[in-house]
Amino acid sequence: MTCKECGKNIGRSEQEASYDVLGVPLCTRHLKLIKRIILNNNTPLEAIQLYYALRAKGAQPMLEWWDGNKSVDIAFSRVKLNIEIDTDYNLITHEQALKDLEESMHSFKNGFTTVRIPHLTVKYYLDDTVQNILDIISSLKTNIKVI
Numbered sequence: 209m210t211c212k213e214c215g216k217n218i219g220r221s222e223q224e225a226s227y228d229v230l231g232v233p234l235c236t237r238h239l240k241l242i243k244r245i246i247l248n249n250n251t252p253l254e255a256i257q258l259y260y261a262l263r264a265k266g267a268q269p270m271l272e273w274w275d276g277n278k279s280v281d282i283a284f285s286r287v288k289l290n291i292e293i294d295t296d297y298n299l300i301t302h303e304q305a306l307k308d309l310e311e312s313m314h315s316f317k318n319g320f321t322t323v324r325i326p327h328l329t330v331k332y333y334l335d336d337t338v339q340n341i342l343d344i345i346s347s348l349k350t351n352i353k354v355i
């Protein structure tokens with residue numbers, strides 16, 4: 209296996225430390241980096257998996273992008289698209305739902321589209337999720353050109 213970040217060949221122990229835990233093969237150095245991002249932002253594993261799946265398709269996502277107000281799981285700043293991975297869907301409270309809506313509204317005012325994706329969609333339908341996001345990106349690019 210090779211590191212998804214730098215393309216370096218990784219050995220068995222590196223594979224076990226990374227792929228078996230994150231679902232993404234990373235070298236020791238990049239595993240450390242991603243672990244720090246997860247610790248700092250409480251990033252869902254599915255966001256990491258989606259980030260690398262999008263990159264594998266030639267997209268240029270940013271992981272845990274600070275929009276000036278909050279950290280966005282995955283962002284495409286050129287087309288102003290924010291992607292948030294929702295975990296614990298069943299446990300969502302009124303307060304959290306309202307907070308999410310207010311955040312989406314805040315981003316929308318700044319010209320950003322926010323797409324919320326349930327973590328299980330990433331887990332079980334990764335390819336479809338990636339394709340849908342790529343379609344959204346190309347639609348947003350078209351809209352930008354029209355304006």
Ligand SMILES: [Zn+2]
Nearest residue numbers: 211214235238
């Ligand atoms: Zn690496």
